[in-house]
Amino acid sequence: MSTLxxxxxxxxxxxxxILDLMNQRAALxxxxxxxxxxxxxxxxxxxxxxxxxxxxxxxxxxxxxDSTVQHLFKQIFKACLDLQQDSSKKLxxxxxxxxxxxxxxxIGDVKVGVAxxxxxxxxxxxxxxxxxxxEVAKALKAQGIGILRGGAYKPRTSPYDFQxxxxxxxxxxxxxxxxxxxxxxxxIVNPSDIEMxxxxxxxxxxxxxxxxNFELLKAAGRVNTPVLLKRGLSATxxxxxxxxxxxxxxxxxxxxxxxxxxxxxEKATRNTLDISAVPILKQETHLPVFVxxxxxxxxxxxxxxxxxxxxxxxxxxxxxxxHPDPETALSDAKQQLSIPQFxxxxxxxRATKLSQI
Numbered sequence: 001m002s003t004l005x006x007x008x009x010x011x012x013x014x015x016x017x018i019l020d021l022m023n024q025r026a027a028l029x030x031x032x033x034x035x036x037x038x039x040x041x042x043x044x045x046x047x048x049x050x051x052x053x054x055x056x057x058x059x060x061x062x063x064x065x066d067s068t069v070q071h072l073f074k075q076i077f078k079a080c081l082d083l084q085q086d087s088s089k090k091l092x093x094x095x096x097x098x099x100x101x102x103x104x105x106x107i108g109d110v111k112v113g114v115a116x117x118x119x120x121x122x123x124x125x126x127x128x129x130x131x132x133x134x135e136v137a138k139a140l141k142a143q144g145i146g147i148l149r150g151g152a153y154k155p156r157t158s159p160y161d162f163q164x165x166x167x168x169x170x171x172x173x174x175x176x177x178x179x180x181x182x183x184x185x186x187x188i189v190n191p192s193d194i195e196m197x198x199x200x201x202x203x204x205x206x207x208x209x210x211x212x213n214f215e216l217l218k219a220a221g222r223v224n225t226p227v228l229l230k231r232g233l234s235a236t237x238x239x240x241x242x243x244x245x246x247x248x249x250x251x252x253x254x255x256x257x258x259x260x261x262x263x264x265x266e267k268a269t270r271n272t273l274d275i276s277a278v279p280i281l282k283q284e285t286h287l288p289v290f291v292x293x294x295x296x297x298x299x300x301x302x303x304x305x306x307x308x309x310x311x312x313x314x315x316x317x318x319x320x321x322x323h324p325d326p327e328t329a330l331s332d333a334k335q336q337l338s339i340p341q342f343x344x345x346x347x348x349x350r351a352t353k354l355s356q357i
Contacts (some may be wrong), residue, residue: 026080033084037091043084049077090162093248094241094285096253103286105203105226107183110146111225112256113288113315119317121185121290122342123149125332126168130176137180139259139339143346147203148169148173148182149319151331153189170200177202184226191219198225208232208260208295211243221250228290230258233271237280244287256288257281258319261296270298273306278313288316298335304345308352319346 033043056073057066064072092098105112112119120143127150137148145289152169165172170186177184185203188194189210197204203226210216211232220227220327227247231240240257247255259278261271273296281289291310293303307318326336337345 004236018054019137022076025076026083029080030083036084044081051295068072077227080356092241092245093253093289094244096284096286099286101286103253103255103288105256105288107147107226110140110183114316118311118315119147120145120346121147121149121317121319122322123185123328124323125294125321125336126151126330127165127172127186128330130172133176134179135339136322137176137182138344139322140182141180143343146181146183148177149185149205149321160266166188167196168266168307170197174200188220188296189213191215192196193225194219200224202226203228203256206230208235211235211240214246217243217246218250220254221247224252224254225254226254226256227254228258230292231274231277232264233263237277237284240277241281241285244285256290256316257285258290258292258320259296259315260292269296269302271296273297273309275306275309275313278310278315282314287328290317290319290334291315292319294335298332300335300337300341303337304348307345307349311349311352318349 007293020088036043046292053070053073057067060066064155077311102115104111104114110119122140122145124132125132133148133150136150140146144217150173151255152173153166176182179332183202185205186199186201186206187207187210188195189207191213194204194216201284204220205222205228206213206216206220207233208230211230212235216221218227229240229244229247231237232243235243244255244257247279259281261269261273266272273291273293275291278289278291281287291306292309293306296304297303303320307320310318320342321332321336322339322342323333324338324339326333328336329336
Protein backbone atom coordinates (compact mmCIF):
# COMPACT_ATOMS: atom_id res chain seq x y z
CA MET A 1 0.00 0.00 0.00
CA SER A 2 1.38 3.42 -0.96
CA THR A 3 1.77 6.20 1.56
CA LEU A 4 -1.15 8.11 -0.02
CA UNK A 5 -3.47 5.10 0.14
CA UNK A 6 -2.46 4.48 3.72
CA UNK A 7 -3.22 8.09 4.71
CA UNK A 8 -6.57 7.88 2.92
CA UNK A 9 -7.39 4.71 4.80
CA UNK A 10 -6.51 6.44 8.08
CA UNK A 11 -8.69 9.39 7.02
CA UNK A 12 -11.66 7.11 6.39
CA UNK A 13 -11.17 5.44 9.75
CA UNK A 14 -11.11 8.83 11.47
CA UNK A 15 -14.31 9.80 9.61
CA UNK A 16 -16.05 6.73 11.02
CA UNK A 17 -14.75 7.48 14.51
CA ILE A 18 -15.99 11.08 14.27
CA LEU A 19 -19.37 9.82 12.99
CA ASP A 20 -19.67 7.42 15.88
CA LEU A 21 -18.80 10.16 18.39
CA MET A 22 -21.27 12.56 16.78
CA ASN A 23 -24.07 10.00 17.03
CA GLN A 24 -23.16 9.29 20.65
CA ARG A 25 -23.31 13.02 21.35
CA ALA A 26 -26.65 13.32 19.56
CA ALA A 27 -28.14 10.46 21.60
CA LEU A 28 -26.94 12.07 24.84
CA UNK A 29 -28.30 15.44 23.72
CA UNK A 30 -31.74 13.91 23.03
CA UNK A 31 -31.71 12.31 26.49
CA UNK A 32 -30.88 15.70 28.05
CA UNK A 33 -33.70 17.27 26.04
CA UNK A 34 -36.17 14.72 27.39
CA UNK A 35 -35.10 15.48 30.97
CA UNK A 36 -35.54 19.21 30.28
CA UNK A 37 -38.98 18.59 28.78
CA UNK A 38 -40.11 16.80 31.94
CA UNK A 39 -38.68 19.61 34.06
CA UNK A 40 -40.37 22.22 31.87
CA UNK A 41 -37.08 24.03 31.22
CA UNK A 42 -35.84 25.60 27.99
CA UNK A 43 -34.00 23.22 25.68
CA UNK A 44 -31.57 25.94 24.57
CA UNK A 45 -29.07 26.92 27.29
CA UNK A 46 -26.88 29.75 25.94
CA UNK A 47 -24.70 29.89 29.07
CA UNK A 48 -23.78 26.21 28.88
CA UNK A 49 -23.16 26.47 25.13
CA UNK A 50 -20.78 29.39 25.71
CA UNK A 51 -19.00 27.38 28.42
CA UNK A 52 -18.54 24.45 26.01
CA UNK A 53 -17.22 26.71 23.23
CA UNK A 54 -14.73 28.34 25.60
CA UNK A 55 -13.58 24.92 26.77
CA UNK A 56 -13.12 23.78 23.18
CA UNK A 57 -11.00 26.85 22.40
CA UNK A 58 -8.85 26.27 25.49
CA UNK A 59 -8.06 22.69 24.41
CA UNK A 60 -7.59 23.42 20.73
CA UNK A 61 -4.04 22.55 19.67
CA UNK A 62 -4.47 23.39 15.97
CA UNK A 63 -4.04 23.40 13.07
CA UNK A 64 -7.55 24.87 12.97
CA UNK A 65 -8.06 28.40 14.30
CA ASP A 66 -10.20 28.67 17.44
CA SER A 67 -12.92 30.47 15.46
CA THR A 68 -13.05 27.66 12.88
CA VAL A 69 -13.31 24.94 15.52
CA GLN A 70 -16.00 26.87 17.39
CA HIS A 71 -17.96 27.37 14.18
CA LEU A 72 -17.88 23.62 13.46
CA PHE A 73 -19.03 22.79 16.97
CA LYS A 74 -21.82 25.38 16.77
CA GLN A 75 -23.20 23.45 13.79
CA ILE A 76 -23.07 20.25 15.83
CA PHE A 77 -24.81 21.99 18.75
CA LYS A 78 -27.54 23.30 16.44
CA ALA A 79 -28.09 19.90 14.83
CA CYS A 80 -28.42 18.30 18.27
CA LEU A 81 -30.87 21.01 19.40
CA ASP A 82 -32.92 20.43 16.23
CA LEU A 83 -33.06 16.73 17.15
CA GLN A 84 -34.51 17.67 20.54
CA GLN A 85 -37.14 19.83 18.86
CA ASP A 86 -38.01 17.11 16.34
CA SER A 87 -38.44 14.77 19.29
CA SER A 88 -40.81 17.23 20.98
CA LYS A 89 -42.93 17.40 17.80
CA LYS A 90 -43.78 13.74 18.25
CA LEU A 91 -45.58 14.73 21.43
CA UNK A 92 -47.77 17.43 19.89
CA UNK A 93 -51.47 16.68 20.32
CA UNK A 94 -52.14 17.88 16.76
CA UNK A 95 -49.48 15.58 15.30
CA UNK A 96 -50.06 12.46 13.22
CA UNK A 97 -47.45 10.85 15.45
CA UNK A 98 -49.79 11.35 18.39
CA UNK A 99 -52.97 10.40 16.52
CA UNK A 100 -52.69 8.63 13.18
CA UNK A 101 -56.36 8.72 12.13
CA UNK A 102 -58.15 11.84 10.85
CA UNK A 103 -60.08 13.93 13.35
CA UNK A 104 -63.73 14.33 12.34
CA UNK A 105 -65.31 17.38 13.95
CA UNK A 106 -69.01 17.04 14.69
CA ILE A 107 -71.00 20.27 14.33
CA GLY A 108 -74.49 19.20 15.27
CA ASP A 109 -75.40 16.72 12.53
CA VAL A 110 -72.61 17.98 10.26
CA LYS A 111 -69.39 15.96 10.07
CA VAL A 112 -66.25 17.87 9.04
CA GLY A 113 -63.13 16.03 7.97
CA VAL A 114 -64.63 12.89 6.43
CA ALA A 115 -62.29 11.80 3.65
CA UNK A 116 -63.63 12.55 0.20
CA UNK A 117 -66.48 14.72 1.49
CA UNK A 118 -65.36 18.37 1.43
CA UNK A 119 -67.83 20.95 2.69
CA UNK A 120 -68.72 24.52 1.82
CA UNK A 121 -68.89 27.40 4.30
CA UNK A 122 -70.39 30.60 2.89
CA UNK A 123 -71.86 33.90 3.95
CA UNK A 124 -71.23 37.64 4.10
CA UNK A 125 -67.94 39.14 5.24
CA UNK A 126 -69.81 41.27 7.79
CA UNK A 127 -73.23 40.96 9.35
CA UNK A 128 -74.96 44.20 8.39
CA UNK A 129 -78.67 43.53 8.93
CA UNK A 130 -81.20 40.80 9.54
CA UNK A 131 -82.52 41.11 5.98
CA UNK A 132 -79.04 40.84 4.46
CA UNK A 133 -78.13 37.66 6.38
CA UNK A 134 -81.56 36.11 5.77
CA GLU A 135 -81.24 36.62 2.00
CA VAL A 136 -77.83 34.91 1.96
CA ALA A 137 -79.06 32.08 4.20
CA LYS A 138 -81.94 31.44 1.84
CA ALA A 139 -79.47 31.06 -1.04
CA LEU A 140 -77.29 28.70 1.01
CA LYS A 141 -80.27 26.57 1.95
CA ALA A 142 -81.31 26.32 -1.69
CA GLN A 143 -77.81 25.08 -2.54
CA GLY A 144 -77.91 22.46 0.21
CA ILE A 145 -75.18 24.18 2.24
CA GLY A 146 -75.45 23.81 6.00
CA ILE A 147 -72.88 26.23 7.47
CA LEU A 148 -73.38 30.00 7.45
CA ARG A 149 -70.47 32.37 8.11
CA GLY A 150 -70.71 36.04 9.03
CA GLY A 151 -68.53 38.58 10.81
CA ALA A 152 -69.99 40.13 13.95
CA TYR A 153 -66.62 41.40 15.19
CA LYS A 154 -64.33 42.71 12.47
CA PRO A 155 -60.68 43.40 13.35
CA ARG A 156 -59.71 45.85 10.60
CA THR A 157 -56.41 47.33 9.52
CA SER A 158 -57.79 50.86 9.85
CA PRO A 159 -59.47 51.86 13.14
CA TYR A 160 -61.91 53.95 11.09
CA ASP A 161 -63.31 51.03 9.09
CA PHE A 162 -66.52 49.22 10.03
CA GLN A 163 -65.79 47.03 13.07
CA UNK A 164 -68.95 44.91 13.04
CA UNK A 165 -72.21 44.87 15.01
CA UNK A 166 -70.83 42.85 17.91
CA UNK A 167 -73.37 40.95 19.99
CA UNK A 168 -76.20 42.22 17.79
CA UNK A 169 -74.48 40.55 14.85
CA UNK A 170 -74.23 37.26 16.74
CA UNK A 171 -77.93 37.47 17.62
CA UNK A 172 -78.81 37.98 13.95
CA UNK A 173 -76.69 34.99 12.92
CA UNK A 174 -78.31 32.77 15.53
CA UNK A 175 -81.82 33.88 14.61
CA UNK A 176 -81.25 33.28 10.90
CA UNK A 177 -79.38 30.02 11.53
CA UNK A 178 -82.30 28.68 13.54
CA UNK A 179 -84.81 29.89 10.96
CA UNK A 180 -83.10 28.08 8.07
CA UNK A 181 -81.61 25.14 9.98
CA UNK A 182 -78.02 26.28 9.41
CA UNK A 183 -74.96 25.99 11.63
CA UNK A 184 -73.31 29.32 12.38
CA UNK A 185 -69.64 30.34 12.42
CA UNK A 186 -68.32 33.74 13.43
CA UNK A 187 -65.04 35.26 14.55
CA ILE A 188 -64.42 36.12 18.20
CA VAL A 189 -61.58 38.51 19.01
CA ASN A 190 -61.67 38.89 22.79
CA PRO A 191 -60.90 36.02 25.22
CA SER A 192 -63.56 37.30 27.61
CA ASP A 193 -66.21 36.96 24.87
CA ILE A 194 -65.63 33.25 24.20
CA GLU A 195 -68.05 32.00 26.86
CA MET A 196 -70.74 34.43 25.69
CA UNK A 197 -70.21 33.49 22.04
CA UNK A 198 -70.96 29.81 22.69
CA UNK A 199 -74.60 30.81 23.26
CA UNK A 200 -74.85 32.04 19.66
CA UNK A 201 -72.38 30.24 17.40
CA UNK A 202 -71.79 26.60 16.53
CA UNK A 203 -68.19 27.27 15.52
CA UNK A 204 -65.79 29.89 16.91
CA UNK A 205 -63.53 31.39 14.26
CA UNK A 206 -60.13 32.75 15.26
CA UNK A 207 -58.97 35.03 12.48
CA UNK A 208 -55.58 35.54 10.88
CA UNK A 209 -54.76 38.61 12.95
CA UNK A 210 -55.42 36.67 16.14
CA UNK A 211 -53.65 33.41 15.29
CA UNK A 212 -51.00 34.18 17.90
CA ASN A 213 -53.31 35.81 20.42
CA PHE A 214 -52.36 33.16 22.93
CA GLU A 215 -54.86 34.14 25.60
CA LEU A 216 -57.64 33.89 23.00
CA LEU A 217 -56.35 30.46 21.91
CA LYS A 218 -56.31 29.28 25.53
CA ALA A 219 -59.84 30.57 26.12
CA ALA A 220 -61.06 28.75 22.99
CA GLY A 221 -59.38 25.63 24.31
CA ARG A 222 -61.35 25.77 27.55
CA VAL A 223 -64.73 25.32 25.81
CA ASN A 224 -66.03 22.41 23.75
CA THR A 225 -67.35 24.49 20.86
CA PRO A 226 -65.55 23.65 17.59
CA VAL A 227 -62.91 26.16 16.49
CA LEU A 228 -61.85 27.21 12.99
CA LEU A 229 -58.32 28.61 13.23
CA LYS A 230 -57.05 30.73 10.34
CA ARG A 231 -53.38 30.96 9.41
CA GLY A 232 -51.73 34.27 10.28
CA LEU A 233 -50.83 36.83 7.63
CA SER A 234 -47.13 35.96 7.68
CA ALA A 235 -47.16 32.80 9.79
CA THR A 236 -45.06 29.78 8.96
CA UNK A 237 -46.76 26.40 8.91
CA UNK A 238 -44.91 25.50 12.10
CA UNK A 239 -46.26 28.59 13.87
CA UNK A 240 -49.75 27.73 12.58
CA UNK A 241 -49.50 24.20 13.95
CA UNK A 242 -48.30 25.42 17.33
CA UNK A 243 -51.20 27.89 17.50
CA UNK A 244 -53.59 24.94 17.05
CA UNK A 245 -51.66 23.09 19.75
CA UNK A 246 -52.51 25.88 22.21
CA UNK A 247 -56.19 25.10 21.74
CA UNK A 248 -55.85 21.33 22.00
CA UNK A 249 -53.52 21.52 24.98
CA UNK A 250 -56.25 23.37 26.88
CA UNK A 251 -58.76 20.59 26.28
CA UNK A 252 -60.70 21.39 23.09
CA UNK A 253 -59.94 18.79 20.42
CA UNK A 254 -62.58 20.07 17.96
CA UNK A 255 -60.19 22.19 15.91
CA UNK A 256 -60.19 22.88 12.16
CA UNK A 257 -57.44 24.70 10.27
CA UNK A 258 -57.93 27.24 7.50
CA UNK A 259 -55.36 28.34 4.93
CA UNK A 260 -56.33 31.88 3.89
CA UNK A 261 -53.27 33.10 2.03
CA UNK A 262 -50.08 34.66 3.33
CA UNK A 263 -48.37 38.00 2.77
CA UNK A 264 -45.66 37.99 0.12
CA UNK A 265 -44.25 40.61 -2.25
CA GLU A 266 -46.87 39.68 -4.88
CA LYS A 267 -49.51 42.36 -5.55
CA ALA A 268 -51.65 40.60 -8.18
CA THR A 269 -53.79 39.10 -5.39
CA ARG A 270 -54.75 40.32 -1.95
CA ASN A 271 -52.63 37.54 -0.42
CA THR A 272 -50.73 34.58 -1.85
CA LEU A 273 -52.61 31.31 -1.55
CA ASP A 274 -50.18 28.71 -0.23
CA ILE A 275 -52.02 25.74 -1.70
CA SER A 276 -49.14 23.42 -0.75
CA ALA A 277 -50.00 24.10 2.90
CA VAL A 278 -53.05 21.85 2.56
CA PRO A 279 -51.23 18.53 1.98
CA ILE A 280 -48.49 19.54 4.43
CA LEU A 281 -51.05 20.22 7.17
CA LYS A 282 -52.88 16.99 6.29
CA GLN A 283 -49.63 15.04 6.62
CA GLU A 284 -48.33 16.77 9.75
CA THR A 285 -51.64 16.98 11.65
CA HIS A 286 -54.84 14.96 11.94
CA LEU A 287 -57.07 18.06 11.84
CA PRO A 288 -59.51 19.04 9.05
CA VAL A 289 -58.14 21.70 6.67
CA PHE A 290 -60.17 24.38 4.88
CA VAL A 291 -59.18 26.90 2.22
CA UNK A 292 -60.59 30.44 2.32
CA UNK A 293 -60.51 31.38 -1.35
CA UNK A 294 -61.98 34.85 -0.77
CA UNK A 295 -59.29 36.26 1.52
CA UNK A 296 -56.45 34.42 -0.16
CA UNK A 297 -57.14 36.01 -3.55
CA UNK A 298 -59.32 39.06 -2.97
CA UNK A 299 -60.58 38.61 -6.55
CA UNK A 300 -63.93 37.26 -7.70
CA UNK A 301 -62.44 35.97 -10.95
CA UNK A 302 -60.07 33.68 -9.03
CA UNK A 303 -62.53 32.18 -6.56
CA UNK A 304 -63.62 29.29 -8.75
CA UNK A 305 -60.17 28.10 -9.95
CA UNK A 306 -58.70 28.32 -6.45
CA UNK A 307 -61.70 26.47 -4.99
CA UNK A 308 -61.18 23.75 -7.60
CA UNK A 309 -57.51 23.60 -6.63
CA UNK A 310 -58.44 23.27 -2.95
CA UNK A 311 -60.78 20.37 -3.65
CA UNK A 312 -58.29 18.68 -5.98
CA UNK A 313 -55.46 18.86 -3.47
CA UNK A 314 -57.49 17.31 -0.68
CA UNK A 315 -58.93 20.15 1.41
CA UNK A 316 -61.78 19.21 3.74
CA UNK A 317 -63.70 22.31 2.77
CA UNK A 318 -63.83 25.70 1.08
CA UNK A 319 -64.87 29.05 2.53
CA UNK A 320 -66.25 31.82 0.33
CA UNK A 321 -67.99 35.14 0.96
CA UNK A 322 -71.44 35.96 -0.43
CA HIS A 323 -73.42 39.22 -0.22
CA PRO A 324 -76.83 40.20 -1.67
CA ASP A 325 -75.29 43.41 -3.08
CA PRO A 326 -71.48 43.28 -2.87
CA GLU A 327 -70.96 46.81 -4.22
CA THR A 328 -72.69 48.26 -1.14
CA ALA A 329 -71.00 45.92 1.39
CA LEU A 330 -69.51 47.60 4.44
CA SER A 331 -66.34 45.49 4.16
CA ASP A 332 -64.42 43.66 1.41
CA ALA A 333 -66.86 44.70 -1.32
CA LYS A 334 -64.62 43.71 -4.25
CA GLN A 335 -64.10 40.10 -3.23
CA GLN A 336 -67.63 38.97 -2.33
CA LEU A 337 -69.93 37.10 -4.71
CA SER A 338 -73.45 38.23 -5.43
CA ILE A 339 -76.10 35.55 -5.00
CA PRO A 340 -76.42 34.87 -8.76
CA GLN A 341 -72.62 34.69 -8.98
CA PHE A 342 -72.57 32.33 -6.02
CA UNK A 343 -75.13 30.05 -7.63
CA UNK A 344 -73.02 29.92 -10.80
CA UNK A 345 -69.89 29.35 -8.68
CA UNK A 346 -71.53 26.36 -6.98
CA UNK A 347 -72.77 24.95 -10.27
CA UNK A 348 -69.27 25.09 -11.76
CA UNK A 349 -67.65 23.75 -8.59
CA ARG A 350 -69.99 20.78 -8.48
CA ALA A 351 -68.59 19.78 -11.84
CA THR A 352 -65.38 18.98 -9.92
CA LYS A 353 -67.41 16.70 -7.64
CA LEU A 354 -67.35 18.92 -4.58
CA SER A 355 -69.49 17.11 -2.03
CA GLN A 356 -71.37 19.18 0.52
CA ILE A 357 -74.21 18.84 2.97
